[in-house]
Amino acid sequence: MTQVTMTVNGKSVSGEVEGRTLLSAFLREGLVLTGTHVGCDTAQCGACVVHVDGRAVKSCNVFAADLEGAKVTTIEGMANADGSLSAIQKAFQDHHGLQCGFCTPGMVMSAAALLAENPKPSEAEIRHYLEGNICRCTGYHNIVKAVLAASGQDAGRMAAE
Known part of the structure; x- marks a missing residue:
């Protein structure tokens, strides 16, 4: 198990992950941010796209442990500060x-x-x-x-x- 700390939707989060834990699993299961959908687990469908350090990334194709210190934005982080839609x-x-x-x-x-x-x-x-x-x-x-x-x-x- 590896400890990983990153900023997700503007908040510092951390958790223990196995080396093979995908970012999509960390977000959905570890952080209960279920807006990131997993459709194929093979980086084909794009349902799991999030932003990592400002770049669009298919989260089913990235290991959470490799994102130590990264800034991640999910669909939950796209709303305006007052909660209204972007x-x-x-x-x-x-x-x-x-x-x-x-x-x-x-x-x-x-x-x-x-x-x-x-x-x-x-x-x-x-x-x-x-x-x-x-x-x-x-x-x-x-x-x-x-x-x-x-x-x-x-x-x-x-x-x-």
């Missing part, structure tokens, strides 16, 4: 960028990372950036609209599918 979360709600909601935390986290890198992405850039996130319900159209809206662009300019 601009990205609100855009997903307003533009129906979710159906069952299973992929939504990973999509929101990936979208936030994209907008941090590129505040005004094109539709093609959004689709390319989200290629590592799988949604089985929405067909992506409304997800792309939500990201455009969160970036302050006119989501209504997208052609209907």
